[in-house]
Every structure is written in structure tokens, then in C-alpha cells.
Amino acid sequence: MPTPPPSTEAVSVSSLLLEVEALKMHFPVHGGILHRQVGAVRAVDGVSLTIGEAETFGLVGESGCGKSTLGKAIARLLKPTAGNIRFKGHDITKLSQSRLRPLRQDFQMVFQDPAESLDPRMSVGELIAEPLLVQKIGTRTEREEKVLQLLDRVGLPRRAAERFSFEFSGGQRQRIGIARALAVNPDLVILDEPVSALDVSVQSQVINLMIELQRDFQLSYLFIAHDLAVVKHVSDRIGVMYLGKLVEVGPADEIYHHPRHAYTRALLAAIPVADPKHRHKRDPLVGEIPSPIHPPDGCAFGHRVSHPRWQESVGMDLSLKECAPAHYVMPCPCCTEGGSG
Amino acid sequence: MLDPLLQIRNLTTGFQTESGLVCAVDSISFDLDAGKTLGIVGESGCGKTVASMSIVDLLPKPAGQIWEGSIEFHGKELAKATEQTLRSVRGNEIGVIFQEPMAALNPVHRIGKQIVEALQLHRNLTTRDALARAVELLDAVGIPVPERRITEYPHQLSGGMRQRVMIAIALCCEPDLLIADEPTTALDVTVQAQILNLISKMQDDLGMAVLLITHDLGVIAEQCDEVVVMYAGRIVERAPVHSLFASPRHAYTMGLLASIPKLTNPRKSLLTTIPGQVASIYEFVPGCRFCQRMERSGPTLEKRPPYLEITPGHWIEQCPECTT
Known part of the structure; x- marks a missing residue:
């Protein structure tokens, strides 16, 4: 019998933010002349996990x-194909995108390649303000103020707001991606x-x-x-x-x-x-x-x-x-x- | 003592760009002995990458040119060699593998044909013999059912398998030097370990030297005999692998070593960082470029620090601010 780990390692599960249960994400594979579904890519096949505060x-x-x-x-x-995702107690597994939108403030995503996930035609200020605009948060001036605060927080110069993401290095672009995710206080x-x-x-x-x-x-x-x-x-x-x-x-x-x-x-x-x-x-x-x-x-x-x-x-x-x-x-x-x- | 297999002196390579001339490799010198592994x-x-591609002159043409310096391989001067000489060396005495095998392999030719092509260019073989040799090579690099694989196309293989095919092509003429440019960067750690083992095994079997280009200090520590640390087009430190990791002397090397998260670090502790970022190639100062990154001012930015051997085999670009 293996020795149990020190008790300090045990993680409190009292305040769960996210609960994922038996989640499946299958993608259909089509084939043959009739383009029927012949199988599925079982990319995620029954995953359960929780994340606390x-x-x-x-x-x-x-x-x-x-x-x-x-x-x-x-x-x-x-x-998802099957399973459950509960976020702050709400079941979000099957919600439509319009019903999800108000909840999206609370969970945001940052991607691997900021060069591909940031719109090259938007200034950095517009990119960071976009989630606020989508969520209809604040007036124009409030949003501009928030953008400057976020730039300070992620360690970018305030003048970056006027520039475009492609003018920045990979590390700086990832900071923009993080600022954008943080804009709505997730x-x-x-x-x-x-x-x-x-x-x-x-x-x-x-x-x-x-x-x-x-x-x-x-x-x-x-x-x-x-x-x-x-x-x-x-x-x-x-x-x-x-x-x-x-x-x-x-x-x-x-x-x-x-x-x-x-x-x-x-x-x-x-x-x-x-x-x-x-x-x-x-x-x-x-x-x-x-x-x-x-x-x-x-x-x-x-x-x-x-x-x-x-x-x-x-x-x-x-x-x-x-x-x-x-x-x-x-x-x-x-x-x-x-x-x- | 024997002359080194590869001797590079004051190599300077630059590009003609729309915004003017830029110098990507700024007068670097190093040696590589037969059978050894040097990491950059x-x-x-x-x-x-520009430094290593200069050796076989695989620079983007016509923009990229070797401006100065010498590359002596087996006593032959490659820096000023004719295309004909280079062709007889490339793929024959020097094999090259690249980071992204999908970009380096031809997508419309079968694997077998691509190996046969390399073999027939340098060896007088019939197609039948060359194909038989291709099967042997694929078997040697650990590709299962090689007789079937030679009839397949690159897209039918996984990333690790493609890199094995690249290695088979690079080694088909049993080169004395293998240049491996980030051979495992696109691969998972598990497949990376397989490929690094394969390179070591082939190196032992063929007695070849390896020039391994990587950004991963873990890979360097596991594979190399000697290491060259480059920063902004120059070598800031060059040392046997044990002295580089045990007693780095240049602030950039120390910063790099300190910023890797280690499994022994306490979780969520702040990592050591190197402040700032590399200056744009258009803004390089003539003096110490690490001082430029650290936003120091003064005389170190004016004149290039000397490149000195401080203990046997340990070289540094000796800037008074950056070296101990």
C-alpha cells in the first residue's frame, strides 16, 4: 500500500467554481459516397474534473x-456531445450562445498563439475594450480608463493602446491576450x-x-x-x-x-x-x-x-x-x- | 592535435532587406571536433539558425549572403565555395535536418522516392539498390514496416515519424557532420526523447559530429559536449557543457539558466526573469547588446567587448558589466 501524501496537499473542495462531469466531445467522421457518418473522433471521452476558487x-x-x-x-x-458542465452552480452544458453571453463575463480564454487570436485590424485599446463592449459594460470613457488600468496591470506601456498587436513581440502580445481576458473581471x-x-x-x-x-x-x-x-x-x-x-x-x-x-x-x-x-x-x-x-x-x-x-x-x-x-x-x-x- | 572537423572564424552573415542591410550573424568563431556534439x-x-545554415549555404537567396569569415570543413573552405562544391558536400558529407519536417519533405513525392533521390545524387546506385537501401535506412531510424512506408506520402505519417524520415535522408550518405536545427521543437516530450536517442545512436554508429541548434537548455544539457550561447547575432559564451552549467560567466547565460522553471522550485514562486526584450535587429548597438537589453548606458554600448578564452575551452564576450 503506498504511503498517503502529507495532509497539507489535500485540496479543499468546499468552494467549487467549475464542475465537469463525464464530459464527451465527439466529432463525426463522414465517409462513403453518401457522406454518411461512419465514425467519430472521440477527442474527449468521459472527463470529470473540478476547479475550486x-x-x-x-x-x-x-x-x-x-x-x-x-x-x-x-x-x-x-x-459537448454528452456530460455536464456546471459553472458557479449553473448548468452551462446546453445553453445557447445568446443565453451564455451574460455568463461569459465570468469565464474567459487565452490562446496559445496571440498572433492568430488577436484581430490585426483592431488597435490594442479596441482589442482590450471589445469584451467590455460585448458585455455592454461602462461608458466609452469608463472603458478607455479600464483599458489603461489593464495595460498598467499586465506591464505594457499606456501608449500601446493606440498601436496594433502585430507591432509587439510574442511576449507582449500574450500580455495583450491576458489583458483582454481580464477586462470583464472573470x-x-x-x-x-x-x-x-x-x-x-x-x-x-x-x-x-x-x-x-x-x-x-x-x-x-x-x-x-x-x-x-x-x-x-x-x-x-x-x-x-x-x-x-x-x-x-x-x-x-x-x-x-x-x-x-x-x-x-x-x-x-x-x-x-x-x-x-x-x-x-x-x-x-x-x-x-x-x-x-x-x-x-x-x-x-x-x-x-x-x-x-x-x-x-x-x-x-x-x-x-x-x-x-x-x-x-x-x-x-x-x-x-x-x-x- | 588533430585539426577540428569544422572550424568557423569570424563568420558574418547578413541580409539585404527593404529597410537596408542587416547583419544577423556578427563575426562568430567556434570549432567542432569529429564525433562530438556542439549545441547552439x-x-x-x-x-x-542563420549561423548553422551559413555552413551549407542554405540561406534564402539572394537576400542572405556570407559577408565575411571562413568556414573550414575537412580542410575545405566552404564560405567561398562554388555551388558545385557545396552540392557535393550537402547531403553527402554534411546532413541537415530541420525543425518542421512537413515543410522540408516534398508533399507530392513518396517517402521512398525522396530517399532514393538523395542517395542517387551522391552515390552511383541503381534505383532498385537505392530503394533497398532506403528500406534499410527507415528500419535503422525505427520506422515500423519500412517496405510499406516507402510507398507512402509525408502527410500519412505522424510528426515523429516524419522527423525520422528526415533523419534517414540526412544520414543516407553517412555524413561526418549532422546539422540538426531544432529537430525536436515541434514534438512532444515523449517523442523528443525517442528522436534524441536516435540521433545519439546514429552518432555512435557513424562516428559523426552533430551541430545541434535548440532553444531548450534541457536538450543541451542532455546531448552536448560543448555549448555556444548566442545573443543578438553574437556568441556571448562558449564552454564545455559541464562548465557552462556549473559556472556560467555571462549574465545572459545566467539569466537563461535561472529563468527555466525547475521541478524543484516551490510552486507558484516567482521565477527569475531577464528584464526587457531583445532589441530589433535594426537597432543593434556596436557594443555589448546585452547591456542594450538591460538599458545600461555608457561606454559598453560603444565598442564590441573582446571574445576571450578565460579558462581552457571557456570563452566569453568579456563586457565589464555583463561578465564575472
Whole structure:
């Protein structure tokens, strides 16, 4: 029996901001001459998670695991196939875009590539004021004042308001993206690979900004990224996603120090360590993430690594089980130590 | 002692742009010994790719030109070589792999044909023999069912598989030097580990030297024997990998090392940052460009700091403000 983590790691679940339950996001695949639906890409296939107030939930996984789709579905930029999303107690799973609009003030999204997500024909001031305009908040002068405050807050010069986003560097554009998300005073910000496109020295500036903003405004973050060192640094809890499903969820330090699922361990082992004294013999994962159109039965990761006990996982209930306080893992016999028990 | 395999002296490469001439690589010098791995690390726009592409003259033409300096490879001068000489070297004695294999592979030709093309250019092989060799190569880089893969097109492969194909093409003539420009940047960490292992294995098998260009200090620490740190077109520090990480001497190197989030950092602690950002290439000062970033004023901005070997093998651009 593994030792339980220190109790300080247990995360209070008293004040939940977001509750996602068995969420599925499938995209139809059409084929044949009649263009009938012949299958579905199961990008997100039954994910449950919660985010508390002022909490950061980090979501990691390889490309194609469905983490960005999950973020977009939670932000209701997509219409989920099944499952439930409750935000501040409201069920937003099936709300129409017009009914959602007033609620959108409270959850905003920041995208990976600010060059593509910011309209090049709008000035930075207009970009930051746009969410306020959509939500019909404030008079023109109030909005202008708010834009200047936001620019100060994200560390951009006030004169930036008159300029265009393409005149700025990647790091500065991401600051514009963050200012825009913060304009409506949201409670939850969904950050989809917010620093992946940035150089390390600028990346650390933007990470610091996000940490400070969270402290100052009690923001909750869903932080989606593939860089585990970054995710560990900013997150309270981490979810590890593989082929549309969470395989492990737990407090950040716990996930790093006591990973239970073989996939989590493999991801951790693959991170190159910036210290030549600790050069280790890499024993990389074999194979690649399989197609989410035809996911294997049972434990998808056990299937990828051809685990001798993979067969046992076929037909099993693989929903997450608590293995230590607040630490949940997919209980497959092949990838989890003692998981079947 | 043997001469190094690759010896670069005062290499200066620039571009003719609409706004005038810009110098992307500003008089850099370094060596690479046979069989060793040299890493070039730096942030976007520091000139690391232009420096490495200058070696095989794969610069965008006609804008990009080597203005000055020498590139000696196997005792041959490449900086002033004719296109004919370069063609016999490229893909033959020097293999190149690029960051984005989808952009480097031809989308309308089958994988097999692209390997055969490279082989037949440099080796006198029949198509049949070349195809057989292509299958062997794909097998060597870890592509399952290579006989079937040679009939497929690049879009049918995943990112990691495409990068393996690129490596197979780059290595088909058993080069002495492999230039790998951000070979794993577009890949997931798990696939990155596979590709880096593959490069190391091929390096051991073929005894080739590797010039690895990356912005990831983790990759540098794991793969390289020696490291060149570039900033704003110049080398600010060059050292054996252990001394670079244990005792960096230039403020930029220290800043880079300090700003990486480490797994051992306390969560949500503020990271060390390098203030400001890289100046635009049109605004570079003649003096120390890191002083320019730090918004220092005074004489360090006027004159280029000397590039000195401070301990054996450890070179720095010795600016009084930026070096210890």
C-alpha cells in the first residue's frame, strides 16, 4: 500500500467554481459516397474534473490527447456531445450562445498563439475594450480608463493602446491576450498553452504575471500545456490526459513525487533536465498516441506499450479511483501499481 | 592535435532587406571536433539558425549572403565555395535536418522516392539498390514496416515519424557532420526523447559530429559536449557543457539558466526573469547588446567587448558589466 501524501496537499473542495462531469466531445467522421457518418473522433471521452476558487488546475498530455478540445468545450466554444458542465452552480452544458453571453463575463480564454487570436485590424485599446463592449459594460470613457488600468496591470506601456498587436513581440502580445481576458473581471481563465510559443526568458515573465494576477484577483485557472515543468510550477492540482481520458489527477507535488500511472511516469521521465550532471539514460516510450477514431479497448496506454497484462483491462471499469487523499488514478491492472486491487 | 572537423572564424552573415542591410550573424568563431556534439542555444532571432545554415549555404537567396569569415570543413573552405562544391558536400558529407519536417519533405513525392533521390545524387546506385537501401535506412531510424512506408506520402505519417524520415535522408550518405536545427521543437516530450536517442545512436554508429541548434537548455544539457550561447547575432559564451552549467560567466547565460522553471522550485514562486526584450535587429548597438537589453548606458554600448578564452575551452564576450 503506498504511503498517503502529507495532509497539507489535500485540496479543499468546499468552494467549487467549475464542475465537469463525464464530459464527451465527439466529432463525426463522414465517409462513403453518401457522406454518411461512419465514425467519430472521440477527442474527449468521459472527463470529470473540478476547479475550486483561486485554484489552478493544470492539464497535461501529448498533442492529440484532447486537452485543447476539453478546454474549448469547457469554455463552451464547442457544444459537448454528452456530460455536464456546471459553472458557479449553473448548468452551462446546453445553453445557447445568446443565453451564455451574460455568463461569459465570468469565464474567459487565452490562446496559445496571440498572433492568430488577436484581430490585426483592431488597435490594442479596441482589442482590450471589445469584451467590455460585448458585455455592454461602462461608458466609452469608463472603458478607455479600464483599458489603461489593464495595460498598467499586465506591464505594457499606456501608449500601446493606440498601436496594433502585430507591432509587439510574442511576449507582449500574450500580455495583450491576458489583458483582454481580464477586462470583464472573470473568475475562471482557461489558458490554452499560453507560454508555449514564447522564449524562456519571456516565458518566465508571463508566468510570473499569471501568478501575480491570480494572487491579486483570486482567479482560478485551467492551465493547459505540454511542458510539465511549467505546469507543475503554476498548478495546485494536475490532470494527466491520454487519448481523451484523464488517467491520473492529483495535487501537483503528489503527481510529481508519487506518480501512480505508467503514462504519468513516462511523461515525467521524458523531460530533459537542464543539468548535465544528472544526464540519465533515457528509456523513451515506444510508439505514439493511437487514433482517437478507433481507440483500443481497455487501457489505451497499456495497449500502446503492449503491456503483458493489458488484456485484463479490457471490459474493466476504468473510471478514476482514489489511491491517496485527493489523488485519483485509472485503476488498470497494467499501468497502475496495485491498480486492480 | 588533430585539426577540428569544422572550424568557423569570424563568420558574418547578413541580409539585404527593404529597410537596408542587416547583419544577423556578427563575426562568430567556434570549432567542432569529429564525433562530438556542439549545441547552439539562444532565443528566437539570435542568429543560431542563420549561423548553422551559413555552413551549407542554405540561406534564402539572394537576400542572405556570407559577408565575411571562413568556414573550414575537412580542410575545405566552404564560405567561398562554388555551388558545385557545396552540392557535393550537402547531403553527402554534411546532413541537415530541420525543425518542421512537413515543410522540408516534398508533399507530392513518396517517402521512398525522396530517399532514393538523395542517395542517387551522391552515390552511383541503381534505383532498385537505392530503394533497398532506403528500406534499410527507415528500419535503422525505427520506422515500423519500412517496405510499406516507402510507398507512402509525408502527410500519412505522424510528426515523429516524419522527423525520422528526415533523419534517414540526412544520414543516407553517412555524413561526418549532422546539422540538426531544432529537430525536436515541434514534438512532444515523449517523442523528443525517442528522436534524441536516435540521433545519439546514429552518432555512435557513424562516428559523426552533430551541430545541434535548440532553444531548450534541457536538450543541451542532455546531448552536448560543448555549448555556444548566442545573443543578438553574437556568441556571448562558449564552454564545455559541464562548465557552462556549473559556472556560467555571462549574465545572459545566467539569466537563461535561472529563468527555466525547475521541478524543484516551490510552486507558484516567482521565477527569475531577464528584464526587457531583445532589441530589433535594426537597432543593434556596436557594443555589448546585452547591456542594450538591460538599458545600461555608457561606454559598453560603444565598442564590441573582446571574445576571450578565460579558462581552457571557456570563452566569453568579456563586457565589464555583463561578465564575472
